[in-house]
Every structure is written in structure tokens, then in C-alpha cells.
Amino acid sequence: MSRISDSPWLLPVATRTWREGLHLLLNLPLALAASVFAVGGFSVSGALLITLVGVPLLAFVLLVLRGYGALERLRARLLLHSDVAEPEPLRLRPGGSGPVAWVGAMLRSGVSWRAAGYALLHAPWAVFTFCTVLTLWAFGWGAVTYPIWYRWLSEPAGIHLDGEGNGWLWDSPPDLVLVCLGGVLCLYVAALVIRGMAHVDRLLVSGLLGPSAAGERVLQLESDRSTVVDTSAADLRRIERDLHDGAQARLVSLAMELGMAKEKLATDPQAAARMVDEAHGEVKLALAELRDLARGIHPAILTDRGLGPALSAVASRCTVPVAVEVDLPVRPAQAIEGIAYFTASELLQNVSKHSGATRARLEAWRTGQDRLLLQVWDDGRGGADAAAGSGLAGLAERLAAVDGLLAIVSPAGGPTTVTAELPWRDR
Known part of the structure; x- marks a missing residue:
């Protein structure tokens, strides 16, 4: 009224x-x-x-x-x-x-x-x-x-x-x-x-x-730079934590076990052999953790084969069956590829952990306006909201730092469609 x-x-x-x-x-x-x-x-x-x-x-x-x-x-x-x-x-x-x-x-x-x-x-x-x-x-x-x-x-x-x-x-x-x-x-x-x-x-x-267009752009770039710096610092802290709590701890334990096996080698060869066998298992676990850590920094498949195979690989690790469709005749710049890959990885992790979905779909294509679109759909419970302080908010900030956008359509009861838009830059 x-x-x-x-x-x-x-x-x-x-x-x-x-x-x-x-x-x-x-x-x-x-x-x-x-x-x-x-x-x-x-x-x-x-x-x-x-x-x-x-x-x-x-x-x-x-x-x-x-x-x-x-x-x-x-x-x-x-x-x-x-x-x-x-x-x-x-x-x-x-x-x-x-x-x-x-x-x-x-x-x-x-x-x-x-x-x-x-x-x-x-x-x-x-x-x-x-x-x-x-x-x-x-x-x-x-x-x-x-x-x-x-x-x-x-x-x-x-x-x-x-x-x-x-x-x-x-x-x-x-x-x-x-x-x-x-x-x-x-x-x-x-x-x-x-x-x-x-x-x-x-x-x-x-x-x-009021603020000029150039002034607003400068302020936006400063904000984006702060976001990138904070994100990089957080990634470095995560890598340091993973190394300290994971592979480094296993390697320290491995060194101790090998030291004890060396001491028992002369007096109790069988016990020493068992300890060496256990150490061999620890080596395999440490190598697996290091491979996962390296994949989290920059996966080799992304560098060698491009975004399509890399997205198929990350989709195969999702606990929900994911149909992948990638239409990229040429590869974008490495930085854009990396951001697109980690965006898809985080979105599929959300599908695995929070959606309760039975199936999902991952698509990537280049638009006529030189933009790279990445879309993740699932038939889960819905209710995803970047304003709720979830990881989607941080993902939206990372995309904004490179002039990207994150659009979320997730009504209660589902389905959920998350679309990430990135600027296309040629290699």
C-alpha cells in the first residue's frame, strides 16, 4: 500500500x-x-x-x-x-x-x-x-x-x-x-x-x-589484489600444514622405524625384516600423500593434456556419478585453466559432501564473447547460498579477482546449478 x-x-x-x-x-x-x-x-x-x-x-x-x-x-x-x-x-x-x-x-x-x-x-x-x-x-x-x-x-x-x-x-x-x-x-x-x-x-x-570509473576500477583492483594475496597466503599455509601433518610426519616415522630395524638387523633379522616391510608401506603412503599434495598445487594432467582431461580426472574422484562435457577447441591461458580446474574441483567436492545428490553434470565451453563458462549441476537437496558464509563465498571472491563471476541457482529441494564465468585469455 x-x-x-x-x-x-x-x-x-x-x-x-x-x-x-x-x-x-x-x-x-x-x-x-x-x-x-x-x-x-x-x-x-x-x-x-x-x-x-x-x-x-x-x-x-x-x-x-x-x-x-x-x-x-x-x-x-x-x-x-x-x-x-x-x-x-x-x-x-x-x-x-x-x-x-x-x-x-x-x-x-x-x-x-x-x-x-x-x-x-x-x-x-x-x-x-x-x-x-x-x-x-x-x-x-x-x-x-x-x-x-x-x-x-x-x-x-x-x-x-x-x-x-x-x-x-x-x-x-x-x-x-x-x-x-x-x-x-x-x-x-x-x-x-x-x-x-x-x-x-x-x-x-x-x-x-562521485567516484570516477577509473577510480572505481583502481579500488576494485586493489580489493582483488588483496583477495589474491590472502588466497595465496591461505594456500601456502594449507600446503605447509599438509606437509607438516602428513608427509613430513610419515617420513619422520619412517626414519625412526628404519633406524630401529638397522639396530635389530644383527640380533633379530626377522623383526628387522618386519620393520622394513612396515616402513615400505609407510613409504607408499607418504608418496601417495605427496602426489595428492602436488595435484592440489597444479596437477600434471592439466599441464600436459589440458582442461578437458583434467576435469574428467577430477570428476572421476567425485563420490557422485558425474557426466562431463567439455567443448574447448583450443586451450585458454594457463592461469585461466588453473582457476577453472580448481573451481570445478571445489564445486564437485561440495557435491560430494553436502548435496546428497545421486547424479551430477559438469560442462565447460567457450562463449562467443570470449568467456569461459564452467557449469556444475546436481539433483541434490539444494539450498546452496554464497551469502551463508560457505566456501562458495570464497570461491566467488577468487573469481572476482580475475573479472570472473559465480552464479548460483539452488532452490530448496534442488536441483542446484552453479555457473562460473571466467575471461578467456589465449595462451
Whole structure:
């Protein structure tokens, strides 16, 4: 059920109309102050550029205008309900510090210059919006309330043909009704105009005071780099743990058993033979663990034969029967192959451990948009959700680090379809 203030019949008195109208009226004093400061600051600092004062003064002017940009984003958030994201922060050069580095960063920052451009461009628009809103509201509300205050006029309003009161004077009941209707119509027009001009303000704030596309890309790459670094560190810790708790422990035990067998070789050859036989079994287990560990780092079959055979191999180890279909006429880059392989491996592990499925399907193909798609389907219980903090969330972050995507369709009761999309890069 919509709110009463959203009714089109109450458009002139809707909360949104008042908020946006107030925003447009406040444009004038704020924009004029910012534009006067910007013009004066740039003029003075430009004239002083030949001295040591001009450059720091220019940086200070840009700093103040960045603050004005923050104020405008706050005003847009409160009055226009436009949540514009904060732009990229000021970035010093690597190893830079101190006032000189700060001044250089301020002058290089695109955020600073966009805020300056906003201050200069917004001033004439602010004059227009202020005059338009003030005129429409003054005429509209004045006409609507005219039947109340016209009695205090020395002469009723209207169309005067001469100075002796001849003409169309608005003092009869029909005339008062017409004036009120004209005022209501004017208020409706004002509400529509206000919403249109407020949308222009939203575009100006988001376009000039929000984050730039390049800045957002830099922040995304930094986040992706952190994800890759964290993932690599976690993989190294896992390898270290597997070596320490698995193969290394077995090799230590093997060395101890061989040492005891050596001591018993002269006194009790049969016991020594049994110990050597047990040590031989430990060697086989240690070799199997090392092979599994090496396969987890980068399987040899992936390097030698490509993604198709590697996916068939990982599917054969799944506890659920998996049908594999791979349509890749050529091999992608090694990095993409590795990510696709480990993505499929983790998804099939989830099928084995959590799905309760009786069958599954693994498909991989290249799209016409140079993307590698990897899809795992199973007929299990469903309910898989990356937002639940499972391994799917970490998998989605890893894919995002290389401009990939993870899409999950898993209604309760199943089936589950997980699609991983990766950029195609040739070898």
C-alpha cells in the first residue's frame, strides 16, 4: 500500500516535493559562495604561481572545494535521497610524505578538479533553479490562499484597464474559485518542474562529485589484489600444514622405524625384516600423500593434456556419478585453466559432501564473447547460498579477482546449478 504523500492528487504537498524544492532553493547561496571562492582562489593562486606561495594556495583552494563536494553529497543524500558513493581518497606517491607530497597529490587528484568544475558549473544552474522554484511557489501558494488575504488589499487584484478600478477584478466568488484553481494548477506544474530539476542535480552530483570509473576500477583492483594475496597466503599455509601433518610426519616415522630395524638387523633379522616391510608401506603412503599434495598445487594432467582431461580426472574422484562435457577447441591461458580446474574441483567436492545428490553434470565451453563458462549441476537437496558464509563465498571472491563471476541457482529441494564465468585469455 503506497503512502498518502505518494498519491498524484497530493503531488504539490508531497514530502518529496518539499525536500527537493528546499534543495533547489538552497542551491543559490551555497553555489554562489562556492563559485565566488573558486574564482577568487584560482585568480589569486594563479597570479602567485611565479612565487612559492601560489602552488600551496592552489592546493588549499582545491582542498576547500573537495570539502564543498562532500557537503553537496551530504545534501543530496538528505534532501534528494541520492546516495552518491565517496570518491577515491587522496593518494600520495609511493614513499612520499610531508607537505610537498600532499600538495602534489592534491594537484594530481581528479576528485579535486571535478569538485572545482562542479562549483563553477553549478552556479548558473543554481540561479535558474532558485528563481524558478521561488516564482512558481510564490504564484501558486499566493493564488491558492488569495481568498484569505485579498480583503486586506487596498484594491482587489485582477486585470486593471485604467486607474479608476475598471477591468476584471478578482473579488467575486467565481473569480476567487478560478484564482484558486489556477494556483493549484501552478503548484502541480511546480511539483513536476521541481522533480525534473532535482534529477538534473542528482546527475551533476553523481557525475562530478562521485567516484570516477577509473577510480572505481583502481579500488576494485586493489580489493582483488588483496583477495589474491590472502588466497595465496591461505594456500601456502594449507600446503605447509599438509606437509607438516602428513608427509613430513610419515617420513619422520619412517626414519625412526628404519633406524630401529638397522639396530635389530644383527640380533633379530626377522623383526628387522618386519620393520622394513612396515616402513615400505609407510613409504607408499607418504608418496601417495605427496602426489595428492602436488595435484592440489597444479596437477600434471592439466599441464600436459589440458582442461578437458583434467576435469574428467577430477570428476572421476567425485563420490557422485558425474557426466562431463567439455567443448574447448583450443586451450585458454594457463592461469585461466588453473582457476577453472580448481573451481570445478571445489564445486564437485561440495557435491560430494553436502548435496546428497545421486547424479551430477559438469560442462565447460567457450562463449562467443570470449568467456569461459564452467557449469556444475546436481539433483541434490539444494539450498546452496554464497551469502551463508560457505566456501562458495570464497570461491566467488577468487573469481572476482580475475573479472570472473559465480552464479548460483539452488532452490530448496534442488536441483542446484552453479555457473562460473571466467575471461578467456589465449595462451
